[in-house]
Amino acid sequence: MTLRKKIRYIILPVIIALSAMISLLYYHLYKNQIIENKITLLNGRLENQLLHAEYQLDYVKSYLRQKIESKEASLIFNAKQGDNNLSAPDITAFLNLFVNRKNSANKSNHVINDFVIFDSYKKLIVHINTRDPFAKPMLKTTTKAVLDQIFDQADPNKKISQYHYFLDDPYINKMPSLYIIQAFSRYQLSSKLFYESNEDTYLAQAQLDLNFFTEEIRVLIDENNGYFNYRFINKNTNADNFSFTSTPFQVNDNGAYEGRFGSSLFDIILTLDKNYFAEQLNNLIATFLLLNFIVIILSYLLLIWLIDQQIILPITKLAKSIKEVEASLVVELKPLTTKDEVADLNESYISLINKINTLANNDSLTGLANRGSFNEKLSAIMDARQKNKTYVALFFIDLDNFKYVNDTFGHDTGDRLLVVFSQRLQQLLRAEDNFISGNMIDSIARLGGDEFVILMNGLPSIETIESIGKRICDLFHNGFRIGEEQFDVHASIGIAYSNDHQINGEGLLTQADDAMYLAKRAGKNNFKLFSDEIKEKMLFEKNIENELIDAHRDNKLHLVFMPAYCAETRILRGYEILLRCPSLLNVGIGPDVFIPIAENTDLILAIDLWVAQQTVIRLKEVIHKNRFTGFFSFNVSSKSLRNDRFYTTLKEFINTSDINPKQLELEITETCLMPDDHQAVASLDQLKSLGVRIALDDFGTGYTSFGQILNYPLDTLKIDRSFVTDLRNTPVGQKPTLDIIFELAKAYQLSVIVEGIETQADFEHVKTLGCDIVQGFYFSNPRTWTEVLKHCGKLHQIDKRPDQQKNIAC
Template identity: 40%
Template sequence: MKLNHRLNLTLLPVIVLVFSVAATLTIGETQRRSSDFLKHRLVVELENIEAQLVNQGTLMVSGLKLMLSNDAFHSLRRSDHSHSASLSLQHLILEHHANLRQILPNLEMLQIYDTHGEVLLSTTVDNNPFSPPATPPIPSELQWWTPGLPALSGQNFYLYLNNSGAARLVLIEAFVPEMFGVKHSNASNAANNLYALISITLGGGDEVRPNTLSPTQKGLSLQLSPQTEGLPMSQAQRSRLSPAQQLSGYITTDAAIATLTTPLYLATLSPQPGLAWREIAPLVKTELLLALLLIILTYLVLKKLIHNYIIRPVTMLVTQVKHISADSASTLKPQPGSNEITQLNNAYVKLVDDIQHLAAYDPLTGLANRRKFQFVLDKEIANTLKYEQSLALLYIDLDNFKRVNDSFGHETGDRLLCEYTHRLNKAILNCRNASPRLTRPLLARLAGDEFALLLNDVSSANTAISVAKRVLAITENGLTVDGFTHNIGTSIGIALAPRDALDTSALFRCADTAMYQAKLKGKGRYQLFSDDIARLLAEQDAIEQALHTALGREEFELNFQPIFDANNLRVTAIEALLRCNHPQLKQAGPDKFIPVAESTGLIRQIDRWVIEHALSSLAQLQQRGFGGVLNINISANELHNEQFPSHISTELGKHNISPAAVELEITETTLIDADRQSVSVLRRLQDIGVNIALDDFGTGYIGFNQLNHYPVNTLKIDRSFVHAIGNESGQKRPMVDVVLELASIFDLDTVAEGVETEQQLLRLRKLGCNFLQGYYLARPMPLTELLKFLEQHGECPPAQAQSLPD
């Protein structure tokens, strides 16, 4: 995923999350403050309502006193007032009602009662003077004439709810007409009292009137109810309180409700449903819109900044990196500055330089490696063809170098390579000084102890030969490292372009083949690629093609050669030998086509075919009663195949064969080149239970002390030592004798190969060789002939031989 996409997937969610959290917190804080403000409003509204009630109560007291102070009410009696006087007082109370309504718009009525609760005067009568007064709206708890209730005295405020739920505030005052203004609180004088009543409408319920008591703020609901709890007082106690004391109290808030508690009433003020949200909704919408705008603006600004200061420099760096080639100059250059992108650029420049150096040069010797050498050689061959010049490739290999590693260790071997490189560079410098045409010689370490030298624009093969002689002279007397002179030689193969080849791969092959021929001729020499070597290459190519065909057609077969116990000459083992029926390979033999198969990678397919068919044959032999061991030759390539032990184990299980019945043979030269991986594979094979035999022992010059470290069970003495039996001088100890003694020291079994005479057989038995193999005893034969041979020697019962298919 590109950085721009990652930026979008990372930056936008983070910004949205941050602003969402901020918006949520802001809205939460807005709601909290709105709730606090609403509570404050409720308290203020209740305080205002309380002040209104106190003011209206004071006006009620003043209005009632003003009415009773009229002289017309001083002589009012139930027993002696005339109808005309009643009409006059009725007109007077209506007039006072009209006047008082100017300051108390919600005034409902004025009435005067006698002691028994009968209405003497009332503002609620209709226009008919003869109709009785309306029934006073006095609830039962205020009806002082009811038996059981004490008579009222003084001033008393009351609040009650009518049937529709509307609240009324009532003031009742007892007075004596003759002594107006003198209140009687004792019951003895109560019989002389008259009662004046004034009531106002406070609103509520289904009743809606103008100028009734209500909050000034919309969306608030006021509920009034008489005081029944909290501050219970008797009428006498309440009558001693002033209007302000009776109508005032303390305010409490609970959640979104405010309550005014007074001696007379309870006033509850609460917001209507959804009021709080309706009030903050516009602000919340504004905050959300602002958050959205900030998200977009912040995203655009940050994306622009990140793109300019991070993504674009990184993209430019990536673009430059894509155009870097390990074999060309880097397009990246160190940049000044200390920011992270500059540091990344400079670190990458250094890394690329280091990688290019590691990719092109050998870390031990500092020489060009195979990859660098091939790259330069490609260009030089192109120039050679273009300008009709010649160049020479010298393939250099150190002789006996592995002995140094085995005997003195790899550190000594590394120091020897460095010393050889130093001398080689010096020799090449001398060659340049002697031949001015050698302007661009290139020396490379290909692998291990293999080197290559490119000589450009050579006039003839003699120039390359002259350089090769100087190179050979370096190791003429060996190489001295750490005060010890090692017997190291040099073999060189020389190939010319375009004479021998026109491309890098073919030229390498020509030089390598020439070097191999130099080794075969005794080492310590050079060899020019020639027509004879070309024919050898052609033969190898033909063998390779024939191997491909033979594998496709399965033109291979196995022959079997018995191995005998030296003591009783009984067959104890059988070696499986590969043969090929392809016309071109039938006469070549394994000695020729196996090396080609190893060099081309075909050997693994051949090994698998051999193992499969050899174990299948062993299974048939065991069915016939054969109880000996089957020897199978394997290639050195299998020692670098980590899966090979598992493959052997699988095949053994497939054919139901015990591992102890199989012995795998490897050549001594193979073990000379063995590394840790090879030894590990051999040990894993031994862990399975398979035996390991060292074939052609004595030809590879393996160190005797190395035998103790290699997982080997059997030594097979090379046939050349067996052939020498009877021909050695009396002063020279036979090599077979030395090998047998060595095997005895390391507790190894021995097999003598190539036994062809009775003299050899008798001598080997006398020397204590364990097993014998050769034409004198039995030649290699197909499986059917082997069965007959075993039957004749009593190794297989004849009755079972008839059931075995040909």
């Protein structure tokens, strides 16, 4: 899934959730505001109802006073006072006062429904009913009680209130009627609010609808039909003082809004249904849902566009550039001008790619070009090369004895040596002079391990090439010094060159490698230029290597056995096992040629194991058949000495053959041993633990001193034949080197074997020195295995003079 899709899948639910939460918050705010506004409006209506009712009450009371104080009313009072009958015109005139005024509250034409005046003796003075002219006057119980108060002689000074109020019993589904009783004296209508009970007092009883005072409530209920419930509570009392009160809408215990309007006579409780707000809230929800949907879509599209523009597109461009860099292996990323994380990521990738290219093209230890980078450079130069007068040269450098430094002093020291050498090499080549200029150097590289190469172009002559090789060798004059430390490290340099396009880069590198191997064989700190002679020599060695491979694979290698005799008793002491390759021997190539070639490859490991196995097998056979008590010795290469497999395999051979390991002697050369070579010491100790004997072969041809020999677990010194040959050329009176070696060997209690004895004089000389064992053609040629089995029933003594026993096997 792409980053763009992931972001979209993440953003959409986040936007929906945020929008939903914000909408929910605003919905609750608007909901509360709507409810608050509605309740405020309803409370305002209740307040208006209160003001309206109070106004209506004052209006009714004023209306009654006007009627009672009217001229028409006075005619009636005067007539009743004189006991005269009321005339029809007077009654009609008084009636018109009531019927000509409209009652807007109850939607009738009258304010007063029923009006009665009684005197203090409960005698009817006048009765008017605006709805039913034939209705009979009714003296209400409360009105009667008021009249009784007027004539209550128990307290002649008792005063009565001017107004009394009460409700009658309501009809079903109808509001009750409100009765207003006004006590008055026709002589003091406006002068007093209270009258003495003994005064000439009248009582006016007015009946009117309660709706006259609750007009706003009725309208409110009608406007909100179905959402308001109201209850009328009659307090069943009467009052001298009458006023209206209201309580704002509030939430009751049931969670509904409840408001009150009432007086001392009654209460009207208004309950607002919960669904009252539903319609507006549903509209609000629909509005918010629509807005929420629009906001989600717009926000999503806007955010996607912004993220695409600000994040995805830069990252996509960066990813595309990285892929192009990966494909082309060229840094094409450019720094971004934006100051954001993408720019930081781009910078990090630029830095990373630079580091990767550095690691890909340079050696991590020395900082020089590595093998891959060098090969590309070499191929490019050789492919573009045209025939001209200048040369392209490739210097292949191998550090001799570096492995010894690495194993002896540690890898840190070895790494430091490589770094210092690479630095000095660069300084040498960049120091421009008459031979070298900076533009001639195309590449200085470390191929791996202790192998370095230099590729130079435009060199004017072969002499210049040789001069550069010599200057590199001079870096290792008397070894390689780092600070106060001197290391026995030198350089073998192979040089290949060309001034045409007839050879490619791989061929040039192979030629330099071949020349380097010949330089290494020629001695320390040397260089060789590749030539046709070297080409023929390398081809010759390659053919020999192939013959050895075939012979080993086809089991065509065979062994010969060189007898070794006790110098004192001339008794056979053992045999040295020598390797032969018949196919090479037929063309005159002996082990002195093919063994060094095998040692340059891993083929020597397989050959050494084969020789070891055959030696153990033959030793077991000769012991079993002839009760042989002498020794068999065979050569072990330096590679096998440092190979753990050789030790484990030889141990297995000895254990399975059940031979006495003391009858086995392993011969190693001086080249296997280096000063303070702890690995060699450890390997020899390990082999010595098997019970075998260790002999140092060809002693004197290397640089091993007697002091160093003491560090190794050696049993025998085999002195090289060259010292025997030198006997014949040593001037009279001068002590031969052979004699000095014998003296030191005896001083260190080492057994000595001298090989290469070819004359009686040679034998007599070494015998006089106290030599232990002698070998040479003077005594015998190498023998075949058949001859060994035939003549070695026991270890024979040589009966005749040695010079007569040349062809005697034992």
